[in-house]
Amino acid sequence: MFSLKSSFFKNVLTLFTGSVLSQLITLAISPILTREYSPNDFGEYAFYLSIVTILSVAATGRYELAIMIADGDEKADATTYLSLIISLLAGGFVLIIAIILKSFGMLVRYNQLLFYASFHVMFIGFYNTLYHRLNRYGRFKMISMVVIIQSLVVAIYQIAFGFINPRSIHLIVGNIFGVVASVSTIIFLDRGIGGIFKYSGMILEMAKRYINFPKFDLWAGLFNIGFQQLPVILITTLFGTTNGGYFSLTQRVLQAPVSLIGGSILGAFRQKAVEHFREYGHCSRLFLKVMYFMFFVAIFPTLLVLFYGKVIFSYVFGSQWEMAGLFSQIMILAFLARFVASPLTYLFYIAERQAWNLIGQVLFIIVTFLGFFIGYKFDSVILGLVIYTAGNCVLYTLYLYISYLFSKGLYVYKR
Known part of the structure; x- marks a missing residue:
């Protein structure tokens, strides 16, 4: 259906290889985690991830999607910078809400989770932005490496703490560490990421263009x-x-x-x-x-x-x-x-x-x-x-x- 020599197939194969290894890690540890953690732990973990995932959609204002279709690399990098700034602000906003709720004694049961969520949302915004930037420039090998590292970090943390002290909070923290590790890896490997800051003057233009x-x-x-x-x-x-x-x-x-x-x-x-x-x-x-x-x-x-x-x-x-x-x-x-x-x-x-x-x-x-x-x-x-x-x-x-x-x-x- 696709020629083995086509660039499309090669790109799919590269991404697929990384995704396969990443998902194999996730699936391989599932039988271990389901024997360490209870269905109730998974339920609380799923509830937290659902809230964080919903909040994370707004973390970039969806500007990361414009990185792929931007006309020219300069505009793409300016849009990347814009998306990263919005992610930082989004994380700070959730943190402020958590502090306010705690000071008024509201949602006491979820206060700790909101503090975790503030950093989680911010780093997911960073990750989504940098992922789309790598995608635009065809850096598929780097994308594959990053998703594998993320799954490995999550797996190691969740299994280790599931053995020591199986509680839903360790499923949550393991997931956060995985996102942080993936963002850190991209920043370390993608030397060109620093170049986006010189397009700060185009941020408002991109914000309006892709409103x-x-x-x-x-x-x-x-x-x-x-x-x-x-x-x-x-x-x-x-x-x-x-x-x-x-x-x-x-x-x-x-x-x-x-x-x-x-x-x-x-x-x-x-x-x-x-x-x-x-x-x-x-x-x-x-x-x-x-x-x-x-x-x-x-x-x-x-x-x-x-x-x-x-x-x-x-x-x-x-x-x-x-x-x-x-x-x-x-x-x-x-x-x-x-x-x-x-x-x-x-x-x-x-x-x-x-x-x-x-x-x-x-x-x-x-x-x-x-x-x-x-x-x-x-x-x-x-x-x-x-x-x-x-x-x-x-x-x-x-x-x-x-x-x-x-x-x-x-x-x-x-x-």
């Missing part, structure tokens, strides 16, 4: 991440932290291929798609090749989980996680749809139709709320998952269709 990213895509991103993290929050709140833990593990395992292969394809696809648009005004052939590739890669694992999810989870993670296996059987079709669509929906950014994306993310949020509140009304987390999965399949199919129209050059914003 649609914070104006529209920030909200779309919040709804998108909110939609992905909302189930954990809703399940933990409505059905308890243990069910939240089951969902967390299920999401962690099923999301791995999306991050592993989908993330690798995305990194190469967005670069090649931008090139095709600049040269031809469309990328429909590339779109179809990637879509078919993603579907055929995913169909066999999907069928395997669909029929044997409970058996697989019980064997790999321990009998106490059998319910997570049932969750996986219900949710697998939604993850198949997400897997196929994940790299291709980047066309919403190339087409600069952030407002359309915002509408779509609102629909995802509505489906998620409806699903789990109906499940809560009937006291059935299973019913909630079924409705959530069905809604996801429909909406991702719609996203694919609209992305295909964009790939043909239709409805693309004319600069």
Whole structure:
């Protein structure tokens, strides 16, 4: 489907290799962690990560997405600088909120977590910004190295403290250390990063040029991440932290291929798609090749989980996680749809139709709320998952269709 000699395939292979090793580390330690930490610990950890992940969307104002499409390297570096500054301010804002809440004795249970979250959000903003900069300049080997280092640091910390003192806080701190390690590695290896500061005079110009990213895509991103993290929050709140833990593990395992292969394809696809648009005004052939590739890669694992999810989870993670296996059987079709669509929906950014994306993310949020509140009304987390999965399949199919129209050059914003 892709020529072995093509630069696209080589870039995919480079990113895929790093992602494979990174995800293999994550998956390899999962059976260890599920025997060290309880489903309740995983539920609390998932709840914290859901909040941090949602906050992190706003950490850069979504300007990191403009780094890829900026006209010229100077503008790209100026946008990088802008995104880093916003990340610093975002972390400081969360820290101030934490201090204020603590001084008034509010949300006492979550005060410590908010202090952790302030640094976590800031470094995730740094990481996302620097990652997109590396992607723009085709430094795929460095990206692969960074994601491997991040997974290794997280794995070592979480396993070590799971053996010494298995508590959810150590799952959290391990994740923070992983992001800090990845940012530090990029700064150390990317000697050209210091050059971005000479474009500080262009920051306001870039902020205005790409204002649609914070104006529209920030909200779309919040709804998108909110939609992905909302189930954990809703399940933990409505059905308890243990069910939240089951969902967390299920999401962690099923999301791995999306991050592993989908993330690798995305990194190469967005670069090649931008090139095709600049040269031809469309990328429909590339779109179809990637879509078919993603579907055929995913169909066999999907069928395997669909029929044997409970058996697989019980064997790999321990009998106490059998319910997570049932969750996986219900949710697998939604993850198949997400897997196929994940790299291709980047066309919403190339087409600069952030407002359309915002509408779509609102629909995802509505489906998620409806699903789990109906499940809560009937006291059935299973019913909630079924409705959530069905809604996801429909909406991702719609996203694919609209992305295909964009790939043909239709409805693309004319600069």
